[in-house]
Amino acid sequence: MSKAMRQMPQQCGRASVTSGEAVRDLASDEACGPPLEHPGTGSAKPKVGTGGLLEAALTRQNLQAAWRRVKANKGTAGVDGLDIEQTAHMLQTSWPAIRQALLQGRYRPSPVRKVMIPKPDGSQRELGIPTVTDRLIQQALLQVLQPLIDPTFSEHSHGFRPGRRAHDAVKAARAYAQSGKRVVVDVDLTKFSDRVIHDILIGRLQRRIDDAGVIRLIRAYLNAGIMDGGVVVDRHLGTPQGGPLSPLLANVLLDEVDKALEARGYCFARYADDCNVYVGSRRAGERVMAHLRKLYTGLKLQINEAKSAVASALGRKFLGYELWVAKGKEVKCAVAHKALADFKARIRQLTRRSGGRSMAQVVEKLRPYLLGWKAYFSMAQTPKVWRELDEWLRHRLRAIQLRHWKRPRTIYRELKALGATEDVAKQVAVNSRRWWRNSDGLVKTVLTIAYFDRLGVPRLS
Numbered sequence: 001m002s003k004a005m006r007q008m009p010q011q012c013g014r015a016s017v018t019s020g021e022a023v024r025d026l027a028s029d030e031a032c033g034p035p036l037e038h039p040g041t042g043s044a045k046p047k048v049g050t051g052g053l054l055e056a057a058l059t060r061q062n063l064q065a066a067w068r069r070v071k072a073n074k075g076t077a078g079v080d081g082l083d084i085e086q087t088a089h090m091l092q093t094s095w096p097a098i099r100q101a102l103l104q105g106r107y108r109p110s111p112v113r114k115v116m117i118p119k120p121d122g123s124q125r126e127l128g129i130p131t132v133t134d135r136l137i138q139q140a141l142l143q144v145l146q147p148l149i150d151p152t153f154s155e156h157s158h159g160f161r162p163g164r165r166a167h168d169a170v171k172a173a174r175a176y177a178q179s180g181k182r183v184v185v186d187v188d189l190t191k192f193s194d195r196v197i198h199d200i201l202i203g204r205l206q207r208r209i210d211d212a213g214v215i216r217l218i219r220a221y222l223n224a225g226i227m228d229g230g231v232v233v234d235r236h237l238g239t240p241q242g243g244p245l246s247p248l249l250a251n252v253l254l255d256e257v258d259k260a261l262e263a264r265g266y267c268f269a270r271y272a273d274d275c276n277v278y279v280g281s282r283r284a285g286e287r288v289m290a291h292l293r294k295l296y297t298g299l300k301l302q303i304n305e306a307k308s309a310v311a312s313a314l315g316r317k318f319l320g321y322e323l324w325v326a327k328g329k330e331v332k333c334a335v336a337h338k339a340l341a342d343f344k345a346r347i348r349q350l351t352r353r354s355g356g357r358s359m360a361q362v363v364e365k366l367r368p369y370l371l372g373w374k375a376y377f378s379m380a381q382t383p384k385v386w387r388e389l390d391e392w393l394r395h396r397l398r399a400i401q402l403r404h405w406k407r408p409r410t411i412y413r414e415l416k417a418l419g420a421t422e423d424v425a426k427q428v429a430v431n432s433r434r435w436w437r438n439s440d441g442l443v444k445t446v447l448t449i450a451y452f453d454r455l456g457v458p459r460l461s
Helices: 053-057 060-073 084-103 132-152 166-180 200-204 214-224 244-263 282-298 336-348 359-376 385-406 408-417 422-430 448-455
Strands: 110-120 124-129 184-187 226-228 231-234 267-271 272-280 307-314 319-326 331-333
Touching: 053 060, 053 084, 053 132, 053 214, 053 336, 060 084, 060 132, 084 132, 132 214, 132 244, 166 272, 166 319, 166 331, 200 214, 214 226, 214 231, 214 307, 226 282, 244 272, 244 282, 272 448, 282 307, 307 385, 331 336, 336 385, 359 385, 359 448, 385 408, 385 448, 408 422
Parallel strands: 110 226
Antiparallel strands: 110 124, 184 272, 184 307, 226 231, 267 272, 319 331
């Protein structure tokens, strides 16, 4: 791959940004602050002078950085069946022709490979996996487009943006609730990624960049189709999730709603297609919901009425968290009930007692998930819940350990080796078949928290 990169001239693009302004008027229980200067259409329109963006994306330095990111993300092969190493070998000879086709507007992306990802609730989410070559090209485009477009996005947008994360959206929600805005307009879009109208998205993108080659290539990616069961199905709607460009394109489209909300001074937080608006009364919430329906209808997007609501901000799930009021009227964060249920379901899957795996193998699978889950929900201010989850998890692990030892004689011998008294080892061994009940009794004095610490099981509390 590096050999192919040496053949590319280094170029760079320059950009300039303009802005507009508008006036708005609204009721005090809806307003978040002073009105913001903003284009009257409700959509930011800083059209950057971006001639040569495609050439900038295809420079050797940019492509090498893109390749490092694609390689670090790993991922599977696309419809061509080539993994990262095989693609690198192929590009050593094929890249000059691919680059020339890109510059001349002749390049046709491969269809994405359809993959269904199971969700905790039993449903499935569709992903479209591009080929490694197309992931490289999309990543190279992203690295050039994002510095130009991202600064024009709303400050209330937190999803898939450099230096921002879901925690920022949750912190904003907590601050709004603390300020007294205890009613939330929770909007859920029906299959957002499958319903995006290509012409509308391209139109919004053209307002921001002025490069026909980039626009043509992005439209080609949108129209590339999806391979399902060996058959390529044309796509005239949607932006398949799975490519590096998809989150940026989603933000380009939804920023129009953000700017319309900003123009009216609303308090809101958006992460991808999850948007919560915080107001001071239910009546104000109904007005905001009606306004949002008009905005999304203008983009040909559909609100999921069953999941959307005007409700109390306290106890309403947002990005896996929910808000509650502690003593002193302080608003705090907790893990939402559904997120806790999903966590337990995943732990049960990872700690199946009939899996035939050693305790070391169970912990090896469990550890990354626990560390990631703990890091994401680090803002939760519910120490009792953390302690209960720790106890429940170690209860399951003790049951697995007893199941592995299985026979009374083995249980007795292993417990004695771990320092158990004669009486404890005998009583646990006698009840060897009662895995779950036995694992919450005397065996806790031997298979202690320190024992699981030595195995490498992270503590949640």
